[in-house]
Amino acid sequence: MITSSTTFLAGAVGSATSAYMVYRGLPENVIRRKLEGLFRTGEIYLKIIGYKKKELRSYPKIKRVKTYFDRREAVFTLPVGVDPSVVHGKAWLFKQTFGEFAELHMNDDSRTFILKAYINSISHYNYDLEAIREHVKGMELPIYAGKDRRGYVFYDMVPNPGLIISGEPGSGKSACLRSVLTTLINTVDDLELYCADLKKSEFHVFKGVAKEVVTTSGEILRVVMHIQRELMRREKVLESHEVEHVNQLPKAIRPPYIVLAIDEVALLKKETAIMEVIEEISTIGRALGVYPILSMQRPDAQVLDGKLKNNLTVRFGFRQSNEINSRIVIDSGECATIKNSDKGEMYMKFDGLTKVQGPLLSVEHARELLAPFKWSKDGIDSDERVDITEESQELDNHEDVIEMGMLG
Numbered sequence: 001m002i003t004s005s006t007t008f009l010a011g012a013v014g015s016a017t018s019a020y021m022v023y024r025g026l027p028e029n030v031i032r033r034k035l036e037g038l039f040r041t042g043e044i045y046l047k048i049i050g051y052k053k054k055e056l057r058s059y060p061k062i063k064r065v066k067t068y069f070d071r072r073e074a075v076f077t078l079p080v081g082v083d084p085s086v087v088h089g090k091a092w093l094f095k096q097t098f099g100e101f102a103e104l105h106m107n108d109d110s111r112t113f114i115l116k117a118y119i120n121s122i123s124h125y126n127y128d129l130e131a132i133r134e135h136v137k138g139m140e141l142p143i144y145a146g147k148d149r150r151g152y153v154f155y156d157m158v159p160n161p162g163l164i165i166s167g168e169p170g171s172g173k174s175a176c177l178r179s180v181l182t183t184l185i186n187t188v189d190d191l192e193l194y195c196a197d198l199k200k201s202e203f204h205v206f207k208g209v210a211k212e213v214v215t216t217s218g219e220i221l222r223v224v225m226h227i228q229r230e231l232m233r234r235e236k237v238l239e240s241h242e243v244e245h246v247n248q249l250p251k252a253i254r255p256p257y258i259v260l261a262i263d264e265v266a267l268l269k270k271e272t273a274i275m276e277v278i279e280e281i282s283t284i285g286r287a288l289g290v291y292p293i294l295s296m297q298r299p300d301a302q303v304l305d306g307k308l309k310n311n312l313t314v315r316f317g318f319r320q321s322n323e324i325n326s327r328i329v330i331d332s333g334e335c336a337t338i339k340n341s342d343k344g345e346m347y348m349k350f351d352g353l354t355k356v357q358g359p360l361l362s363v364e365h366a367r368e369l370l371a372p373f374k375w376s377k378d379g380i381d382s383d384e385r386v387d388i389t390e391e392s393q394e395l396d397n398h399e400d401v402i403e404m405g406m407l408g
Contacts, residue, residue, distance in 0.1 A: 122357035167318025172344035282311035
């Protein structure tokens with residue numbers, strides 16, 4: 001009898017132990033334990049001084065854990081009083097714990113976070129103009145970034161002026177710039193595009209489509225002086241009509257949007273006259289319908305100084321060689337974690353930080369999409385080209401504008 005009871009008890013204990021091990025091994029419970037350990041290791045908690053000055057710790061509460069076919073997902077809330085930047089600053093720890101494809105998203109309440117640990121990276125895909133058209137309806141000046149885990153990623157440049165794109169050679173920066181400008185040309189009815197590139201390698205596909213494609217510092221100065229003159233003219237128009245934005249003007253006199261795209265803007269850092277106008281555009285261009293798009297391979301802290309960087313709040317950061325360069329672009333080090341094989345992958349700084357995969361858009365495909373907008377085979381027809389030489393000379397005679405002699 002004793003033997004039988006002992007055997008029964010041993011069997012019950014063994015069954016309970018097995019059941020407990022199975023329970024612990026469930027994916028949801030494994031994630032919970034990993035998160036709890038992460039909170040302790042990362043010191044993510046609210047410190048409370050209790051009775052007799054005893055330190056108590058209130059850790060985040062894990063509200064929900066689920067497993068999907070492509071990811072593991074957990075929702076947790078911070079105790080009231082914990083700065084959410086503590087979590088953002090520990091993003092590297094979440095990746096160490098849950099893998100390189102782990103992503104953190106914060107809700108509007110600044111307390112609730114969603115952790116999504118994906119199995120694979122975002123798949124590569126081709127540029128699809130028709131799908132893009134459907135997604136940008138209602139936007140004045142749509143900037144197409146690419147896709148994240150939830151689908152297409154866009155924003156309207158009119159309320160969010162300016163854009164910085166940076167990435168090492170082969171990272172996908174050029175394809176991104178090409179798709180951004182191709183999308184603008186195909187979706188904005190009234191647009192004036194000016195392209196500048198001292199390396200003479202990026203904007204040839206836009207010749208005959210853009211108002212100007214320039215490749216020397218003298219030509220760039222001529223273009224930015226023209227734009228500066230246009231800024232002055234638009235300021236007077238807004239003042240005379242007592243409105244704050246060009247969109248509020250009557251349609252009959254509403255000017256087109258102007259986009260100034262400059263590739264390898266870091267090469268212009270010694271061209272003081274040009275950089276001053278670029279900074280002016282970034283400062284006052286929003287209300288006047290004039291927007292800069294600046295790109296560079298290696299970010300330069302001298303170019304992206306405080307004022308210019310603060311004005312251009314939307315930034316696309318592709319692969320960078322180190323954390324310092326990544327921080328210059330997006331104020332954090334994630335761009336340095338992008339692998340060489342992950343071409344087209346970038347971090348978009350806009351209302352937080354989002355991991356985005358840019359589309360594949362070849363030069364040949366871009367030419368096909370731009371063909372309907374090309375004004376002539378070899379460039380813009382003479383009667384369509386904007387003659388800004390006279391304006392440049394006139395501006396050069398004013399004391400309060402750029403001096404040609406400032407060019408190095």
